[in-house]
Amino acid sequence: MTQADSFIMHCPQCKIRNRIPKEKVGAVAKCGKCGQDIDTDILNIGSPVIITDKDFYDQIINSPLPAILDCWAPWCGPCQMMGPFMDELAADWKGKIRVGKMNVDENPKTSAQYQIHSIPTLLIFNKGSLVNSLTGALPKNNIIQAMSPFL
Structure with a gap:
């Protein structure tokens, strides 16, 4: 195989x-x-998964795949610019990496736990642990490079 x-x-x-x-x-x-x-x-999911405080542990920490969580807000212009990238990456990484999106305004518990003070912020998890975080509107290639160890 x-x-x-x-x-x-x-x-x-x-x-x-x-x-x-x-x-x-x-x-x-x-x-x-x-x-x-x-x-x-x-392994069949090819779009970002909406993450909430309630399901964060099950969807991200317990994910059997490496995960990237886009922490965003609807009023944030740079967050809106990154949205299409995250959709594309979720399709490209189907079966390899879980892509999640979490509205920080609606999920204050997880936002506080991971000290999200600036958005957009991308949190990268592997085997239940936070392994990296990226802050600011980033080009798609920078996100791909950050996730390359998991591809």
Whole structure:
């Protein structure tokens, strides 16, 4: 099985990498180490996922894929400029990276927890940990470069 024939997902329990064959996408897989169920439906998502304080932990921290979270607000011009980039990247990274969008005005708990004082801010998570953050309106290529270790 080649890399093009499969996806890599982290187990939500033990965080070990598991290879998922393309033909098994949409089914529930079992972690090769701990036996935990891994829901592979996430591999079919090709658009940004709307994240709230309520589902942040499940959608981002427990994501079996590396995740990038666009922290934005509807009144922010630079945030509006980055929106189409994030849509394109979500489609390009389908099955490889989870792309989320979180309105900071509507989700003050998560915004405070990660000290979002300037927007747009991109938070990059892997295996449940924050590994990088980027602030300001960035060109698409800069975002791709920041995510290249996970592609």
